[in-house]
Amino acid sequence: MSEDNKAPSPRTVMRRYSWLAKYDRETINSILDASLLCHVGYVIDGQPYVTPTNFWRMDGHVYWHGSSASRMLRGQAKGIPVCFTVTHLDGLVIARSAFNHNVNFRSLMALGTAEVLGETEKRDALKGFCDRLMTGLWEHARQPTEKQWKVTHVLRMPLNEVSAKVRTGPPIDDENDYEHDSWAGVIPLHTTTGKIEPDPQLRSGIAIPEFVKQFRFSSN
Amino acid sequence: MSEDNKAPSPRTVMRRYSWLAKYDRETINSILDASLLCHVGYVIDGQPYVTPTNFWRMDGHVYWHGSSASRMLRGQAKGIPVCFTVTHLDGLVIARSAFNHNVNFRSLMALGTAEVLGETEKRDALKGFCDRLMTGLWEHARQPTEKQWKVTHVLRMPLNEVSAKVRTGPPIDDENDYEHDSWAGVIPLHTTTGKIEPDPQLRSGIAIPEFVKQFRFSSN
Known part of the structure; x- marks a missing residue:
C-alpha cells in the first residue's frame, strides 16, 4: 500500500508485492463505483488538508x-488543485515472514483541478447523485428551497490523470520461507449494509419504501 | 461530512447537522483504534497527494x-507537513427533504509534521504494530533480514493538533417536514472480517493459529 517513487520492474512487482498498477478505465470505474467515500486533498498556504x-x-x-x-476555494480563483483518493481495504495478508505481511486493497488516485459548478449544473448533478445512490431517492424527498440550494456547493473534477492499484490473493513469500511451519493466509474485510433503522419520529403507518429495502451496498 | 470554515453555533450544529466537533482524547483514540486505514496528505511542488x-x-x-x-521526503529535510485523516462511514441517513439527507460518520483530522524514525525506534515501532494488530503476530513470522529492514521506513507524527467529528442517529428534518408522509431513517454500514482464507501453498497439517482465529475487526 505504498507509493514507490521509482516504479519497480513488472517482474519485481509480481514477485514482490503481487500488486499491479492498473490504468484501464474499467478497473478505475469499478473501484469508484464500489465506494461512497473519497478523501480529497488540497493545499492552503502550504498546509495539506485531507x-x-x-x-x-x-x-x-x-x-x-x-x-x-x-x-477549498479560499484564494483559488481558477479552480482548486486537488488529489482525489478512493481506497478499499479488502483484507489482511499474513505471510511467513514479517516483511511479507501485507494488505489486499484497491485504491485510486486522481490528480487534477476541481471546479465549482454553476446553478444549473449543480442541480442536475445532485439529482444524479441521489438517483445513482438509490433509484427514486430524489423524488422521494421534498426538493430544496432556493435558500438551501444557495448554500449547497458541488465540485467536479475530470478523470484525466488517474492511477489505480490493486492487490488481491494470498501472501507472496520468499522462496525459502515456504518450507517454514508458519501459517499463512488472508483475513478478508467486507463492508456491507446492516438492518434498516426507521426514524423514531416516523409517523405511524409509513412503510420502508422499496428502493430503500432493495438498496444493497457491498465494497467487494 | 463537510468542513465549515466558520464554525456554526452549537445550537445550529445540533439542529442542522446533528454532528459535534469533538476534541477529547477518548473520542480521538476510539476513532483511531477502530481503524486500520488512514489517508495521509502531503505536498510536493505545490501539488497535494493523498x-x-x-x-x-x-x-x-x-x-x-x-x-x-x-x-514524501523529497526536498523535506526537517520533517514533512502532513494531514492525517481517518474516516468511518457508518450509515446513509435518509431524510424527508433532499437537503437533509446525510451520512453517519466518525472522522478525525490531525495536522502536523511527520518524521522518519531511526533504526532502533523503527524496529520497536513495527514490532508494536504487529502485536497491536494481533497478539503474537510478530513472533509468528520470520524476522526481517538486515536488507529488508533497510528498505523499510516508518513515519511518526504527534497527535497535537487534532479535530474529530461524529454524526450518529436518525435524520434531523425541518420542523414542517415531519408532517410529510415520506419515510426517513438510517441504512447502517458495517465493516467486518470474513471467512479466513488459508494460503493455497500452505504445507499440509498447519492449522490456523489461535491469534488469527480470535482476530475480530469491526469498524463500529
Whole structure:
C-alpha cells in the first residue's frame, strides 16, 4: 500500500508485492463505483488538508459536494488543485515472514483541478447523485428551497490523470520461507449494509419504501 | 461530512447537522483504534497527494510505514507537513427533504509534521504494530533480514493538533417536514472480517493459529 517513487520492474512487482498498477478505465470505474467515500486533498498556504466526503461518478468526472467548497476555494480563483483518493481495504495478508505481511486493497488516485459548478449544473448533478445512490431517492424527498440550494456547493473534477492499484490473493513469500511451519493466509474485510433503522419520529403507518429495502451496498 | 470554515453555533450544529466537533482524547483514540486505514496528505511542488496506508497509534503518536517515505521526503529535510485523516462511514441517513439527507460518520483530522524514525525506534515501532494488530503476530513470522529492514521506513507524527467529528442517529428534518408522509431513517454500514482464507501453498497439517482465529475487526 505504498507509493514507490521509482516504479519497480513488472517482474519485481509480481514477485514482490503481487500488486499491479492498473490504468484501464474499467478497473478505475469499478473501484469508484464500489465506494461512497473519497478523501480529497488540497493545499492552503502550504498546509495539506485531507477531507473525507461522499462522491459520485458521472460523464468521466467525479463529483462531490459540501460547504468544504468555501474553504477549498479560499484564494483559488481558477479552480482548486486537488488529489482525489478512493481506497478499499479488502483484507489482511499474513505471510511467513514479517516483511511479507501485507494488505489486499484497491485504491485510486486522481490528480487534477476541481471546479465549482454553476446553478444549473449543480442541480442536475445532485439529482444524479441521489438517483445513482438509490433509484427514486430524489423524488422521494421534498426538493430544496432556493435558500438551501444557495448554500449547497458541488465540485467536479475530470478523470484525466488517474492511477489505480490493486492487490488481491494470498501472501507472496520468499522462496525459502515456504518450507517454514508458519501459517499463512488472508483475513478478508467486507463492508456491507446492516438492518434498516426507521426514524423514531416516523409517523405511524409509513412503510420502508422499496428502493430503500432493495438498496444493497457491498465494497467487494 | 463537510468542513465549515466558520464554525456554526452549537445550537445550529445540533439542529442542522446533528454532528459535534469533538476534541477529547477518548473520542480521538476510539476513532483511531477502530481503524486500520488512514489517508495521509502531503505536498510536493505545490501539488497535494493523498496516500492510503495502514497505521497504528502508540504513545500519543500515529505511525505508518512504507516506501512512501522516500517520495514524501523529497526536498523535506526537517520533517514533512502532513494531514492525517481517518474516516468511518457508518450509515446513509435518509431524510424527508433532499437537503437533509446525510451520512453517519466518525472522522478525525490531525495536522502536523511527520518524521522518519531511526533504526532502533523503527524496529520497536513495527514490532508494536504487529502485536497491536494481533497478539503474537510478530513472533509468528520470520524476522526481517538486515536488507529488508533497510528498505523499510516508518513515519511518526504527534497527535497535537487534532479535530474529530461524529454524526450518529436518525435524520434531523425541518420542523414542517415531519408532517410529510415520506419515510426517513438510517441504512447502517458495517465493516467486518470474513471467512479466513488459508494460503493455497500452505504445507499440509498447519492449522490456523489461535491469534488469527480470535482476530475480530469491526469498524463500529
